[in-house]
Amino acid sequence: MTKMFSRILIANRGEIACRVIRTAQRMGIGTVAVYSDADAQSLHVAMADEAVNIGPAPVTDSYLRADRIIEAALATGAEAIHPGYGFLSENPGFVDAVVKAGLVFIGPSADSIRAMGLKDAAKRLMEKAGVPVVPGYHGEAQELVVLASKAREIGYPVLIKARAGGGGKGMRKVDSPDDFAETLGSARREAKSAFGDDRVLVEKYVAKPRHIEVQVFGDNHGNAVHLYERDCSLQRRHQKVIEEAPAPGITEEMRAAMTSAAVKAALAIKYSGAGTIEFIVDATEGLKPDRFWFMEMNTRLQVEHPVTEMITGLDLVEWQLRVAVGEKLPLTQKQILLNGHAVEARLYAEDPARSFLPAIGTLHHLAFPANITNGDIRIETGVRAGDTISPFYDPMIAKLVIHAPDRASALASMENALVQTEIAGTKTNLAFLAALIRHEAFSSGDVDTGLIDRDLASLVTPAIVPAGAKELAIIVESRLLEYPASDDPWAALRGYSHHGSQNYPVMLFEEEKPVRYGVCVLDDGRYGISSGAGTFEVRIRREAGGWHITGKGINLRAKTAAIPNGIAVLSRGTASSFAIADPFLLAEATGNAGDRLSAPMPGLVKSVRVSAGDAVKKGQILLVLEAMKMEHTITAPHDGKIAEIVLEGSQVKEKSSLARFETGD
Ligand code: ADP
Numbered sequence: 001m002t003k004m005f006s007r008i009l010i011a012n013r014g015e016i017a018c019r020v021i022r023t024a025q026r027m028g029i030g031t032v033a034v035y036s037d038a039d040a041q042s043l044h045v046a047m048a049d050e051a052v053n054i055g056p057a058p059v060t061d062s063y064l065r066a067d068r069i070i071e072a073a074l075a076t077g078a079e080a081i082h083p084g085y086g087f088l089s090e091n092p093g094f095v096d097a098v099v100k101a102g103l104v105f106i107g108p109s110a111d112s113i114r115a116m117g118l119k120d121a122a123k124r125l126m127e128k129a130g131v132p133v134v135p136g137y138h139g140e141a142q143e144l145v146v147l148a149s150k151a152r153e154i155g156y157p158v159l160i161k162a163r164a165g166g167g168g169k170g171m172r173k174v175d176s177p178d179d180f181a182e183t184l185g186s187a188r189r190e191a192k193s194a195f196g197d198d199r200v201l202v203e204k205y206v207a208k209p210r211h212i213e214v215q216v217f218g219d220n221h222g223n224a225v226h227l228y229e230r231d232c233s234l235q236r237r238h239q240k241v242i243e244e245a246p247a248p249g250i251t252e253e254m255r256a257a258m259t260s261a262a263v264k265a266a267l268a269i270k271y272s273g274a275g276t277i278e279f280i281v282d283a284t285e286g287l288k289p290d291r292f293w294f295m296e297m298n299t300r301l302q303v304e305h306p307v308t309e310m311i312t313g314l315d316l317v318e319w320q321l322r323v324a325v326g327e328k329l330p331l332t333q334k335q336i337l338l339n340g341h342a343v344e345a346r347l348y349a350e351d352p353a354r355s356f357l358p359a360i361g362t363l364h365h366l367a368f369p370a371n372i373t374n375g376d377i378r379i380e381t382g383v384r385a386g387d388t389i390s391p392f393y394d395p396m397i398a399k400l401v402i403h404a405p406d407r408a409s410a411l412a413s414m415e416n417a418l419v420q421t422e423i424a425g426t427k428t429n430l431a432f433l434a435a436l437i438r439h440e441a442f443s444s445g446d447v448d449t450g451l452i453d454r455d456l457a458s459l460v461t462p463a464i465v466p467a468g469a470k471e472l473a474i475i476v477e478s479r480l481l482e483y484p485a486s487d488d489p490w491a492a493l494r495g496y497s498h499h500g501s502q503n504y505p506v507m508l509f510e511e512e513k514p515v516r517y518g519v520c521v522l523d524d525g526r527y528g529i530s531s532g533a534g535t536f537e538v539r540i541r542r543e544a545g546g547w548h549i550t551g552k553g554i555n556l557r558a559k560t561a562a563i564p565n566g567i568a569v570l571s572r573g574t575a576s577s578f579a580i581a582d583p584f585l586l587a588e589a590t591g592n593a594g595d596r597l598s599a600p601m602p603g604l605v606k607s608v609r610v611s612a613g614d615a616v617k618k619g620q621i622l623l624v625l626e627a628m629k630m631e632h633t634i635t636a637p638h639d640g641k642i643a644e645i646v647l648e649g650s651q652v653k654e655k656s657s658l659a660r661f662e663t664g665d
Pocket of ligand 1: 134159161165166167168169171203204205206207209211235238278280295296449
């Protein structure tokens with residue numbers, strides 16, 4: 001029996017750091033966290049036995065600083081480093097440095113990572129190993145003329161991919177030869193900034209593609225097994241949104257073909273540890289064993305690994321640790337059984353209504369359901385109420401994972417879990433996720449990677465403010481309600497007898513204007529809200545977990561949470577914020593912004609396409625802003641003449657001016 005580590009360092013942050021720490025703690029292994037200045041108060045730091053600051057907030061100064069991370073491991077007596085996903089997890093240079101320092105890297109060898117690290121080389125290798133590969137050009141030549149002619153040979157539409165790619169970055173679909181050059185430029189720019197490598201490959205764009213991947217595991221004794229497949233076809237801009245296992249509609253024949261190709265791929269590179277073989281499937285005629293192709297291998301634990309854990313009942317982090325100390329795989333292929341159905345939804349701080357722009361802010365209120373009626377729920381998160389989603393890292397809030405006996409009940413439970421999740425303080429994709437779960441094609445199992453884009457308009461609905469939310473906010477703000485521990489519903493309410501019919505003033509900030517209301521107690525539980533439009537009567541009753549407000553056209557069960565300068569009303573997955581007007585806000589909102597375009601978020605001005613004095617048309621690209629590791633194109637909101645424009649390369653704050661139009665006189 002090999003000896004388990006007594007202490008490991010986790011070279012990551014957020015939910016994955018917390019996830020790894022949990023298993024280590026269960027196994028009696030000591031944990032060391034690393035953190036940037038921005039993360040000093042974060043959950044992973046609080047959970048670990050020890051934590052080491054590795055530098056300022058930007059990832060290049062902290063979570064990507066291999067030297068500081070290794071130094072922290074040596075200083076704290078950690079014997080091994082778990083990289084999580086992202087950051088240094090697939091960086092062979094880091095693995096070499098870890099090994100050179102006399103530490104164990106909890107993951108595959110640097111050679112395996114190198115073999116699979118570049119999409120083009122990996123594809124050549126897989127072709128040799130007899131694994132089916134998407135038709136395309138994976139060669140060394142990078143000249144525009146060569147790539148364009150290869151694209152023509154392959155046949156449009158084609159997909160340009162950064163060979164160093166990941167997370168959908170540097171990847172662009174091209175529909176016609178006319179767009180090839182422009183799109184190539186944009187893919188290259190994104191690849192350069194994300195990976196420091198702007199080389200690309202070009203491949204056939206598969207029609208009605210489904211993304212099905214196979215979880216594999218290898219050890220240092222020549223064994224490799226698979227842990228079934230995951231379907232990750234629900235994607236937006238090539239990023240996974242909802243994942244599930246098993247893949248809907250998969251047949252035993254298809255599964256056998258895919259899993260054996262995956263194990264073959266793992267064996268071809270003597271793979272050790274957790275890995276994922278991603279396949280693209282042409283689903284135009286259902287799932288056919290001759291219509292799936294290798295896309296790439298991820299040589300690390302995936303974000304969506306919990307769905308595999310749920311259907312197999314295994315702990316993949318525990319397997320990683322066992323393999324890393326030199327143990328054999330804990331189970332043989334025959335012993336790994338598939339049970340039920342699991343689904344995962346990625347909850348992000350982002351604004352679906354504004355093209356999913358990452359949102360930042362403090363999570364003033366955050367609550368997840370603790371259990372579901374049919375099956376199990378697991379929340380993977382790295383934040384708590386009061387924590388902040390900063391602009392420096394991925395804006396993920398949590399992963400909701402459900403396991404149930406079958407797909408239909410897993411989806412029903414997921415919908416329930418989503419509408420019971422309460423978040424105030426930042427915009428989220430909660431309503432979007434719930435709409436996706438309810439989506440007819442998705443729930444019937446008819447999925448493909450284009451589903452979200454095709455139906456975006458119906459999936460992204462404007463945030464609705466439920467009837468009664470505003471009235472509840474006004475009454476809460478009037479302080480005529482209290483929050484006692486008592487179970488007596490009426491004890492919760494300050495009575496008529498104490499206050500008579502006195503009017504309590506409340507001022508809300510509505511459509512940038514302050515609006516005055518008066519609230520009075522009519523009798524126990526009945527309130528009058530007066531405004532310019534007269535007096536409106538509502539009834540409020542305290543209920544387990546919140547309030548029940550009724551009145552003409554109102555029947556709402558909701559909770560409220562305090563947010564800075566206001567109140568949030570949370571009900572069935574919606575969060576409606578009401579700003580309480582105060583003199584300071586008032587001055588800011590009425591200040592004349594002029595005809596200018598301001599930065600929607602902090603970021604770097606990557607490229608500027610127009611100059612002062614230029615006449616521009618509505619929709620024309622003015623500049624490209626890089627923020628949260630993504631490119632955002634800023635376009636002209638109307639025709640006009642540019643008076644001023646920001647400098648290329650400048651770093652801008654949220655709301656700072658990017659461009660100003662000449663005002664017509
Ligand atoms: P990354 O490493 O950046 O995540 P992948 O190669 O894994 O990139 O591809 C990500 C997603 O892009 C896939 O899940 C699939 O939806 C889509 N995709 C990739 N290759 C193709 C292709 N040839 N045709 C159509 N869609 C593709």
